[in-house]
Amino acid sequence: MNIYVSGLLWVAGVALVAALAVYLIRRIGATDGTVENNEAAGQVFTLVGGIQAVLVAFVLISLFDGAGAAEDGSYAEADSVVAAVWAAESLPAPVRARITDEARAYAGTVINEEWPRMREGQGVGDRGWDELSKLRRLVAAAPATDAWTIDQKSEASQQLWGAYQARQDRLNTATGGGVSSVVWFALVAGAAMSLALPLMFGGPRPLAHILIVSTLAATMTLLLFATQQLQNPYSGGAEIEPAAFVSALDRLR
DSSP states (O other), rough: OOHHHHHHHHHHHHHHHHHHHHHHHHHSSSTTTTHHHHHHHHHHHHHHHHHHHHHHHHHHHHHHHHHHHHHHHHHHHOOOOOOOOHGGGGOOHHHHHHHHHHHHHHHIIIIIIIHHHHHTTTTOSSSSHHHHHHHHHHHHSSOSSHHHHHHHHHHHHHHHHHHHHHHHHHHHHHHOOOOHHHHHHHHHHHHHHHHHHGGOOSSOOOHHHHHHHHHHHHHHHHHHHHHHTTTTTTSTTTTTTTTHHHHHHHHHH
């Protein structure tokens, strides 16, 4: 289902449920004394709502920054692989050709096998690691007879180490990132308490009361939906594409 349609259904559905709850309370519930609750309930709502707003803002900012860092990391990884191949151009022709072929195979594995699995939050397997290790061994075993070749061989090794680090960060983000269950509990519980307190308010006309609570419910749901969509930067609302590796393949042709 389209993300916008899904989000709209969640927001509208929760807002409708909240509006129905207010209507039933005002219609068949005991409303005596609710006006007197406004001051006390309002003070508690200010405290609970403030804490909830700070928590949601902190989580969303962290997830948004994480998505940006993940995209930057994918380009750093792909660029390091390309830089390693370019540095290896000073090596003997047979070794250079094997390094280029292995780098292309690695980029293809990332695009065609690893990226779909990362979208699902699954492990990517060992094929990519094996190909990166093979690249490292090819560079390490390549003969170097002069200072220039030795320097370029060292540069290729350093670039492969950078690719290894960026790759590890990418996989950690895909499988171990997101919001922990404890934080999710705090977010959902805080939203529920923030919605429950306005039900105790009295004074406004029924229609105004329904609009106030349903708008609050829609806002809370929208923020929680955005949090859920940003948990995995390789799927959902963020959905980083393997554009960096597609570009790397083009440069390695």
